[in-house]
Amino acid sequence: MIGSKLKIALLYDVWNEDPVAAAEKEESAPVRKTRKKVVKKQKKEKTDREEIFEALQKLGHEPSYFELDGRPQSLHGLAKCDADLIFNLTESFGGDDTKEMNVVAYLDLLGLRFTGAGPHSIFLAQDKGVAKKIFSFHGIKTPFFATSYRGRTEHAHDISFPLIVKPSWEDGSIGIDAGAVVKNVKEMMERIQYIQDEFDSPALIEEYIEGREIYAGILGSYERTQVLPLVELDLSRLPEGMPKIASYDVKFEKNTEAYKLTKSNVAENLDEETVKKLSETALAAYRALKLRDYGRIDMRLAPNGDVYVIEANPNPWLASRQEFAMAAKAAGLSYTEMIGSIIDLAMSRYLNDDLTNVAAMH
Numbered sequence: 001m002i003g004s005k006l007k008i009a010l011l012y013d014v015w016n017e018d019p020v021a022a023a024e025k026e027e028s029a030p031v032r033k034t035r036k037k038v039v040k041k042q043k044k045e046k047t048d049r050e051e052i053f054e055a056l057q058k059l060g061h062e063p064s065y066f067e068l069d070g071r072p073q074s075l076h077g078l079a080k081c082d083a084d085l086i087f088n089l090t091e092s093f094g095g096d097d098t099k100e101m102n103v104v105a106y107l108d109l110l111g112l113r114f115t116g117a118g119p120h121s122i123f124l125a126q127d128k129g130v131a132k133k134i135f136s137f138h139g140i141k142t143p144f145f146a147t148s149y150r151g152r153t154e155h156a157h158d159i160s161f162p163l164i165v166k167p168s169w170e171d172g173s174i175g176i177d178a179g180a181v182v183k184n185v186k187e188m189m190e191r192i193q194y195i196q197d198e199f200d201s202p203a204l205i206e207e208y209i210e211g212r213e214i215y216a217g218i219l220g221s222y223e224r225t226q227v228l229p230l231v232e233l234d235l236s237r238l239p240e241g242m243p244k245i246a247s248y249d250v251k252f253e254k255n256t257e258a259y260k261l262t263k264s265n266v267a268e269n270l271d272e273e274t275v276k277k278l279s280e281t282a283l284a285a286y287r288a289l290k291l292r293d294y295g296r297i298d299m300r301l302a303p304n305g306d307v308y309v310i311e312a313n314p315n316p317w318l319a320s321r322q323e324f325a326m327a328a329k330a331a332g333l334s335y336t337e338m339i340g341s342i343i344d345l346a347m348s349r350y351l352n353d354d355l356t357n358v359a360a361m362h
Contacts, residue, residue, distance in 0.1 A: 008056055008343070009066040009083035010049050011114070013103070015095035048319040049089055055339040056087075063087075068103065070094025079110055085346060086114035088315060098169050101126065115346040116293050117314030124289045125312045128168050128204050129155060131289060135309055138288045140281060142309045143209050143300075148192050149202035162208040164245065165191040167201040173251045175199055181208055181243040209310075211302040213246055214267055216282030217316070217327035218295050219341055221349060225286065227279040228327035232267040246298075264323050266330045274305065281307045289314075293345045296324055 049065065056063040066081060068074045070093055086107060093099040105119035117125070125131055133155070135142040144157035147168055162183050167175040175195060182188045188205065195203040213235055217228040235244040238261055249258040270278070282297035289312050296316040300308045316324045320335050328338040 006061045006084040006343070006347070007082070008061050008063050008085050008087055009081055010052060010056075010063060010087045010089060011066045011068065011078070011103075011107075012049050012089040013068045013070070013092050013094075015070045015092070048317060048322075051320055051335065052087060052089075052318060052339055055336040056343075058336045059340050059343070061343070068093060075106065078106070078112075081112065084113065085343065086112055087343075088114045088116050089318075097174075098126070113346065113350045115315075115342055117291050117295070121290045121292065121314050125291070125314050126169060128166075128311055129202065131312060134288050135285060138284060140284050140288060140309055141307060143207040145204060145206040147202045147204055150196065154202065159205065159207050161188075163188060164206050164208045164243075165195060166204050166206070167195050167199045168204040169201040170199060173246055175201075176245065176247045177249065178242055178247065180247065181245060208243075208245075209300040209302055209308050210244070211300045211308075212267075213244075214278055214299045214301050215264075215323045215327070216279060216297045216299065217324045218282060218286045218291070218297065219293075219328070219338075219345065221292055221345060222287060222290065225283060226331070227283055228324075229330035230267040230270065230275065230278055231264055231323045231327050231330075233262060233264045233323075235262055237261040264326060266326065274301070277305075277307055281309060285309045285312050292349065294324070294342050 053063045053065070064083070066078065066083075066086075068078065068090060088104065088107070090103045091097055091100055093103050101119045101122040104114070104117070104122055107114045108119055123130075124134065129145070129147045132142045132145055144159045146156035146159060147154040162181055164176075164181050165188060166180055175198065179191060179194075182191050192203040192205070195201060213233040215231045215233065217231070219226045219228065233246055233250070235246070235250070238244055238250075238258060242258065247258065249256040250262045251259075253259050278299060278301065281299065285297045286295055291312065291314050294316070296313040298310045298313065300310055302308065316322075318324060318339070325335055325338060328341075329335070333341065
């Protein structure tokens with residue numbers, strides 16, 4: 001563990017209205033009284049940044065918040081940040097998640113130290129078509145695919161139905177719902193049109209792989225990495241006829257049937273050879289896209305034992321209830337220790353760079 005006390009700024013993005021502030025307003029709204037029963041106030045769920053803030057305090061660091069609100073003024077303020085390290089939780093700038101890599105490039109340009117992936121890695125991972133071409137080059141199995149934008153096919157394998165059609169540039173399951181899986185040309189063309197109209201993004205048209213949804217969390221640098229215990233998103237209880245995919249409803253919409261019927265747990269019933277294959281595939285994908293500090297690789301395990309990488313996630317969600325923290329816990333790391341590991345990895349990287357630069361001067 002890094003021994004010294006660090007000033008660490010938690011960098012996060014908001015747009016329109018901060019959802020935390022909105023939730024607080026909602027809670028403070030007057031509640032109509034009833035004689036029948038006393039309505040018990042629900043405990044507010046902590047955000048990931050609140051949990052990380054507390055973990056940093058426990059580690060003896062000095063955390064603070066820094067908000068990017070999509071205005072140039074917040075970027076000007078960031079340029080004056082005197083923190084020893086930025087804990088980067090940004091996913092967009094002004095709500096535009098294609099600009100996530102620009103925020104990281106800005107940090108890089110300013111010479112600020114920050115956790116997680118660099119701009120190059122975020123670009124490679126976010127453009128799913130590019131990422132899949134890189135996987136193929138490295139011999140990492142990924143579903144055959146095509147990309148289409150405004151009537152132009154940019155890349156195509158010989159693929160067959162059923163297919164899944166999703167935005168090539170979005171993440172967090174945005175643009176993925178039950179209609180994303182298509183069974184014929186008509187459905188495919190309608191879905192491509194929807195993706196282009198709704199997201200102004202190329203459509204990624206990909207073979208639908210039947211199988212188990214497996215996530216591999218990885219902690220580490222390019223040279224030294226630790227693949228955490230595998231986590232499975234169990235989609236088996238979804239209603240008949242509903243595609244077995246990690247749609248936006250499944251991942252985030254708590255009031256939907258899809259969300260209530262699905263659950264992530266440490267993967268079970270995997271033999272040693274399959275675990276090794278999944279872990280090695282995930283590690284190869286992590287290195288191919290030059291991810292660092294921490295990341296999550298999403299895979300499909302087909303019934304015949306083939307492993308397909310669906311996508312790579314730099315800087316995955318670190319909330320204690322989410323898959324990455326779940327995997328870290330299964331590896332014997334407390335939430336605080338997991339955050340400490342990310343800090344150590346980031347600081348070691350910068351300290352090694354400083355030592356290399358000093359050595360080069362002599």
